[in-house]
Amino acid sequence: MSKLDTVAMLSPVLVFCFSEAAPGQMRERSEIAPAYQWRLEDLYPSDEAWEQAKEALAGRLEGIERYRGRLDDAATLLTCLELDSDISKAFGRLYSYASMKSDQDTRVSKYLAMRQAVEQVMTEYGSRASYIEPEIVRLDAETIERFIAAEPGLEVYRMGLMDILRRKAHNLSEKEEKILAEAALMAGGPGSIYSVFSNAEMPYPEIALSDGTRAVLNQAGYARHRSSTVRADREAVFEAFWTAINQFRQTFGVQLYSHLQAHAFTMRTRNYESCLHQALDRNNIPTEVYHSLIDNVRANLDTFHRYLHLKKRMLGVETLKYSDLYAPVVKDVDLKYSFDEAKVLVLDAVRPLGPDYAGVVEKAFSERWIDVYPTPGKRSGAYSSGNAYDVHPYILLNYNGRFDDVSTLAHELGHTMHSYYSNKHQPFPLADYSIFVAEVASTFNEALLVHKMLNDMKDDDVRLSLLMNYLDAIKGTVFRQTQFAEFELRMHERVERREPVTGDALTELYGRILKDYYGHEKGVCYIDDLYAVEWAYIPHFYYNFYVYQYSTSFTAATALAEEVFSGVDGAVERYLDFISAGGSDYPVEILKKAGLDMTTSGPFEKTMLAMNRTMDEIEAILARQVK
Structure with missing residues (x-):
């Protein structure tokens, strides 16, 4: 019944936002105004207060053991679950x-140690509470219904029971x-090692660009410079970055293999x-949903290749x-927005969902739920965390002022609003929504932003840029993520077959799938063999x-x-009901209530x-421009 296994999972961003705060350099955290930093004091006023809370909670853990062997009584079961x-x-x-303190600067061992400390306490509690599910399993549905009738407080636990x-x-x-609860701490080791190494200790290369400037190709630098308008610079960036990653492919391979083995261990x-x-x-999701996604994407690679030809x-070229x-x-169109301009755009974009929704988004900005700019040692990418049920969600960004960053802001605010509405409308046992529906709300917000921008923009070049940005989102979400999903399935299957x-085997497998999706053999898009190590990234x-x-979330959000x-x-009402549902039902059923059947190919x-339709409009604009 415990939510502990979901506490540590932050919602990663759709596309990595490895970016810099200003051209050429990254600002120190002390140079960034407080208005652009999250206010973690809403959680605890100080590190000392956090430590006191941790110690107080650790002293309560043994209390869960007093109910061992007694869950065949309705009142006792309710007290235990509460x-x-x-x-x-x-x-x-x-x-x-x-x-989040650790993510502010992954180089600071103090906060890494704090995170590890709470993970250890969580593991201890998981061990102490490990009897709960086995004792519940001994009951049957009829008994549980009788218990709920006797103790109405158990109703909020019905879904979990x-x-x-x-x-x-x-x-x-x-x-x-x-035993499995004790092993959980070790199972997270490979992911933690990957995070520290790739974010803080990996020796990334530095190269000279065509304009004479030098670029450090850490993850932020790579993401920034891979979109250069100078083709020679792009190629140099790819060559240097992936060569550096490739030198550690066996290390990355062992890390990932260790993670896969841990997953296979629990599976067996x-x-x-x-x-x-x-x-x-x-989450009671049929495996056919996963296989059908891969089959649907494979069957529509011609549509993807149409995008690549465009x-x-x-x-x-x-x-x-x-x-x-x-x-x-689109030449001469480089959409850039300050963060304050991005706020205005996003607030305007979400207004179709009503004043209450827009008002909460405004609070996220004004009450400092968001950590905006990249700083040395800060965790790369972006996420939204809604784990603090009694406080509010938080967002980590690495904002660089491009339209992609505005889109990422809208995306993470979608997660945040999902968490906010679920936490507001559901009791804690039912507030935690499934990952399967998590990306629907974030992608929906991105769709609102694109819709708002296209409604406002009449200039053909700007429209082309926005339309291509939308296609890029489909590429990065529907096709690229399914490509990842197929790779993940195949490497798990290898481990299951023992x-x-x-690292070399993973590179060969990833390269083969990558070339299939991008039509390498058909001459659609050329894939250098070096880039097959992308899995390590x-x-x-x-x-x-x-x-x-x-x-799946992108198709549902669309x-x-x-x-x-x-x-x-x-x-609108159905959508707001959807983001308010939390985990009150299985995700497939929650989406059905919103009007979508994800077991079909309809979405x-x-x-x-x-x-x-988007590509048709782009081709029509290009035809006008030729005339």
Whole structure:
């Protein structure tokens, strides 16, 4: 029943936002105005207050053991579950503070140690509470219904209780559950090592650009300079960055292999048929959804290749290369926005959802829920964390002033609003929504932003830029993330077959899938063999079948947004109900209530229609410009 296994999972961003605060340099944190830094004092006024709260919580852990062997009584079960929820909620707040303090500067060992300390306490609690599910498994549905009738307070736990019974075949004995709980701390090791090494200690290269400036190609520098308008610079950036990564491919390979082995260990221990089944079963999602996504994308690669041909045409290159894919395709259009300008754009974009929604977004800005700019040692990328149930969500950004960064802001605010509405409308046991629906809200916000921008912009070049940005989002979300999903499935299958998985083997596997998707053999897009080590750059592979949900969520968000844009009666209300639902039902069922059936190909087909419609408009504009 505990939410501890979800406390540590922050919501990663759709596309990495490795960017710099200003051209040529990154500012120190002390140089950034407080208005652009998150206010972690809302969680705890000081590190000392956090430490006191941690120690106070640690002193309460043994209290959960007084209910061992007594959960066959309704009143006792309710008291136990209430304590478990209260402790889990407190852990969420503790972990949020420590992890976000660490993310401010990954070089500072103090906050890394604080995060590890709370993880150790969480592990201890998981061990003490490991009897809960095994004892609930001994009950049956009829007994639980009788308990709820006797103790109405159990109603908020109905979903969790029935879900435990649903997964009864995969629950273990109390002793075995305790062992798995103790092993959880070790299972997170590979991901933690990857994060520290790639963000703080990896020796990234430095190169000279065509204008004479020098660029450090850390993750932020790579993301910035790979979109250069100078093709020679783009190629040099790719060559230097991936050569550096490739030198450590065996190290990255061992890290990822260790993570895969940990996942396979729990899969076998819990008697699942595959790692995929185990990962999806937590939210009762049929594995057919995953396989169908890959099949649908594979069947629509011609549409993807149409996009790539369009990119090639607009870039004016004879051969489209992988290093060209991030380059701006509309000359003399480089959309840049200060963060204050981005705030105005996003606030205007979300107004169709009503004043309450827009008002909360305004609070996120004015009450400092957001950490805006990149600083030395800061965690790369972006995320939204809603783990502090009694406070408010937080957002980490690395804002650089490009339209992509505005889109990332809208994306993370979508996560934040999902967390805010779920936490507001659901009791703690039902507030935690599934990853499967998490990316719907974020992608929906991006759709609102694009819609607002296209409505306002009449200039053909600017429209071309925005339309291509939308296509780039489909490329990065539906096609690229499904490519990742297929790679993740195949490497798990190798481990399940007990085959060796080295850095070289992962590079060969990733390269083959990458070339398939981008039509390398068909001459659509040239992929240098060196770039097949890209798998080592993707942190999401440490999250166990996470990335496919970006793709399914994009298609769901597209369908929901189309209804709002079209003024369909009740569309806004259904959407707000959706982000308020939390985990009150299984994710597939929550989406059905919003009007979407994700077990069909309908949402995917709507996305392909939108993609082709966008390309039709781009080709029409290009035809006008030729005349």
